[in-house]
Amino acid sequence: MFIHVLYILIIVFYSLCVLGYFIDFIQNNQKVNRISFWLLSIVWMLQGMYVVIRTVEYNRLPLMTIFEGMFVYAWILVTFSLVISRLYRMDFLILLVNIVGFVILTISVFAPAREVSPQLAELFIFELLIIHVSLILLSYGTFTLSFACSLLYFIQHQLLKRKKWGQWIKRIGNLSKLERLSYVFTLIGFPFMLLGIILGVVWAWIKFSMIPWYDVKVVSSFLVLLSYGLYLFQWTMRKRRGYGLALFNIAAFLVLLINYFLSSNFSGFHLW
Incomplete structure (x- = not known):
């Protein structure tokens, strides 16, 4: 139950983050930009928690299903965004990257959630x-x-x-x-x-x-x-x-x- 609530929180915070960057894109609002950065940081931490919990729950790295692949892909984009935001002043780049990340994360909701067979899991651990x-x-x-x-x-x-x-x-x-x-x-x-x-x-x-x-x-x-x-x-x-x-x-x-x-x-x- 907790992991499902955590996923919902990730979607909510990420949507607010992307909305904030879009508002900054339109209005050049630095206060909203800073809030969006911290929302993005929260999303990154929640995603990290989700990956750890799923790893412990299934005793494997969460890379084996379409859903998990999309989730990790989105997490990588969030990570890169945080790094870039510290190295460069390129707010529009951050907005575009996170629009892609949010779309990937949203599509993952509809991805097949079936678990892999034990045989495939054994192979995948390799x-x-x-x-x-x-x-x-x-x-x-x-x-x-x-x-x-x-x-x-x-x-x-x-x-x-x-x-x-x-x-x-x-x-x-x-x-x-x-x-x-x-x-x-x-x-x-x-x-x-x-x-x-x-x-x-x-x-x-x-x-x-x-x-x-x-x-x-x-x-x-x-x-x-x-x-x-x-x-x-x-x-x-x-x-x-x-x-x-x-x-x-x-x-x-x-x-x-x-x-x-x-x-x-x-x-x-x-x-x-």
Whole structure:
């Protein structure tokens, strides 16, 4: 009963937090901004409590169901938001990231809550698989931050192109900074995903003596890796910058969302 009440509290506090950041976005209200930051901190602590309680209750890390994966994904985004809010003054980035986090957390309510079988639980405890899932979720978190920066770049570019001056332009951030942060977050997330996929392949070979190359989830994961690899190639080798590269990064994130939400439902191997 307590864990259900805790989950409701997380949803309530998170919704108030996102609402506060949105009010600050509209009115440039620093008092509301500070309140939103502390609400976000409370959400992070409640999420941590939820993860600990669920770990103790089921005697395993809460990464084995669709619901748990979404919950941890949202927790990673909240964690990154708190860190960024201390390192940079980028309130709009925080708003966008937490809109994504809140949507993920809300969708998790409707995710299948069935428990996994003891056989699958036994397999999942294997360390390689735990690290595999953790690295993939970390890559999703950093790619979400990269997407948010590119989306802000897109918005800022449109405002400047239409000569719509105002406080929003200053608060969104300058184009070069957004572009650089988008690249940095992608550069961090790419090795997370690469290592995660490699460990997943190794685990599958050890446990089943086969690798499901044609599984929908596996194929779409490689498409995500390829998309972000092309983004990094264009940045580092071809020295591409600007609006077109930001749009490419946004498109890469859409590929990631398809991988995350759709491929699991059609995968014969990734049965959460």
